[in-house]
Amino acid sequence: xxxxxxxxxxxxxxxxxxxxxxxxxxxxxxxxxxxxxxxxxxxxxxxxxxxxxxxxxxxxxxxxxxxxxxxxxxxxxxxxxxxxxxxxxxxxxxxxxxxxxxxxxxxxxxxxxxxxxxxxxxxxxxxxxxxxxxxxxxxxxxxxxxxxxxxxxxxxxxxxxxxxxxxxxxxxxxxxxxxxxxxxxxxxxxxxxxxxxxxxxxxxxxxxxxxxxxxxxxxxxxxxxxxxxxxxxxxxxxxxxxxxxxxxxxxxxxxxxxxxxxxxxxxxxxxxxxxxxxxxxxxxxxxxxxxxxxxxxxxxxxxxxxxxxxxxxxxxxxxxxxxxxxxxxxxxxxxxxxxx
Numbered sequence: 001x002x003x004x005x006x007x008x009x010x011x012x013x014x015x016x017x018x019x020x021x022x023x024x025x026x027x028x029x030x031x032x033x034x035x036x037x038x039x040x041x042x043x044x045x046x047x048x049x050x051x052x053x054x055x056x057x058x059x060x061x062x063x064x065x066x067x068x069x070x071x072x073x074x075x076x077x078x079x080x081x082x083x084x085x086x087x088x089x090x091x092x093x094x095x096x097x098x099x100x101x102x103x104x105x106x107x108x109x110x111x112x113x114x115x116x117x118x119x120x121x122x123x124x125x126x127x128x129x130x131x132x133x134x135x136x137x138x139x140x141x142x143x144x145x146x147x148x149x150x151x152x153x154x155x156x157x158x159x160x161x162x163x164x165x166x167x168x169x170x171x172x173x174x175x176x177x178x179x180x181x182x183x184x185x186x187x188x189x190x191x192x193x194x195x196x197x198x199x200x201x202x203x204x205x206x207x208x209x210x211x212x213x214x215x216x217x218x219x220x221x222x223x224x225x226x227x228x229x230x231x232x233x234x235x236x237x238x239x240x241x242x243x244x245x246x247x248x249x250x251x252x253x254x255x256x257x258x259x260x261x262x263x264x265x266x267x268x269x270x271x272x273x274x275x276x277x278x279x280x281x282x283x284x285x286x287x288x289x290x291x292x293x294x295x296x297x298x299x300x301x302x303x304x305x306x307x308x309x310x311x312x313x314x315x316x317x318x319x320x321x322x323x324x325x326x327x328x329x330x331x332x333x334x335x336x337x338x339x340x
Contacts, residue, residue: 004028007334008142008149010130011157013040015309015323017115018065019155022331024119030149031119032128032142034278038116040157041188041279042320043271044109047227048195048234050271051188052108052320054101059321061328062111069114072105077224080207085214085257095211105228108320134170135301153337155330157309159186160296161281169300177298182283184311185292187318188273189284192237194219194250197267201231203258212257218249222257233262237270246270294318303337306330 004027009016012033020029043050054076055062066073082095104110116124132143133154142149156163160181164173173181201224203210210224210233219235226232233254242249247268254262274285294317299306308330313322 005152006030006150008032008140008151008154009157010142010154010163011040011309012038012116012124012126013157013309013323014042014112014115014320015327016040016155016157017112017119018324018327019157019308019331020123021115021118022328023334024123026335027153029119029123030151031124032130032144032149033124033126034129036126038124038126039109039112041273042108042112044107045195045269047105047107047230048197048225048232048269049103049107049109050193050195050269053103053225053234055103055320056099056101058099059316059319061324062321065324066104066111069111069118071110071114073102074105074228076101076103077204077226078209078211080204080209082209083212083257085212085216085253087216090257092208095209103227107227111320130167132168132170133301133305135304140301140304153304153306153334154301155306155308155334157307157327159189159279159309159311160184160307161186161189161283162278163307165281171301173300177300180296180298184294184296185288186280186284187292187294187310189280190274190287192270192272192274193234194237194268194270195225195232195234196250196254196262196265196269198231198233198261198265201226202261203233206258208258214253214257217253218246219253222254237272291318294322306333 007027007029009019009031012031016031020031041051081092084091129145134141139150140154164181212222217238220238222233222235225234274280294311295314296312308326310318310322313326315325316322
C-alpha cells in the first residue's frame, strides 16, 4: 500500500476542517489548533452564534455542504418595522427589501461539529500554538510551543496578519508577500458581538423586525436572533465602550430603542474579538470603514506551504462561503500535486 504524504493543517476553524475533510483520503492529516476548542471565529453559545450567523441563497458551496452533512436551515426573521436610534429620538422606518438570509438550526457551530465527525478522531490536536515553520530535506518542520511536527505539505488557515506576525518562517517570506499579508484586515478582528436572550420576542408582537441601527451605541447594529427555542436579539458593539459598564450600557440602549420590555432579559453573552489573540492583531483593532477587497494566492517553500481561509478567498471573502471556496481551491491544488 502506498504511504500517504503527510499534511499539517494549522487551525481548526471552518476552512481548516473543510480542508481536512476534502484531503483525508489522499493525505495523512494532522490539525494543529492553538485554542482548546475548534471553530476559530465560529463560536456558539447554546443555539446562538457569537461569530458569523448568516447564509445567503447565492452561496452554493455552503448550502451544498449543509445539505451533505444533514443539517437544517431556518429563515432569518426580518418582517416588521426597523428602528433608527438618533440623538433626537427613535425613528421607525420600513427597511428596503433585502436578499433573504438563513441560519443553521443549532447555530453555525453545528457545521463545524459535523465536519469534525467526518474526520479520524486522532487528527485534531488542541493547545498547539505554532511558532515557526522551516524547510529541510524536502520536508517542512512545524514548531509549536510544546513540540514539533514534520510534514510534506502544510496549510495555514490563520488570517494573513496572524500568519505573518505569529509564525517565523525559515527561509523567510519575501518582502512583497509580507506587505501584502500585513495589508489584509482580519474579518471580525475589530468586532464585539453580544446576544441577549428574552422570555419572548416582544419586538415581534410590536410589529418590529428587531433590526435597528445607531450612531450612539454602544451597539451600532441590532438584529433578531431568535431560534426555535429561544427569543433573542444580537448586536455589534462600537469600539471604545467601557468594559466595566458595557453590559448595563447595552441593556439601557435596548430599553431606549425597544421599550421597558428589553430590560427583562434572561441571559447575556458578549465576546470582544479584539481580545482574542488567535483571531485578531493590534492592527485589526483599528476597525474597518468598508468591506475589504479580499483575495490572496501565494505559496511558500516551493509550493509546500499554502495559505487558506476566508481572507484569502477571491470570491465571498470575509464570509463563511469564502472560507469554503478558499479551502476547496487549496484542496484541489494539493490533490493535483499528490497525483503528479
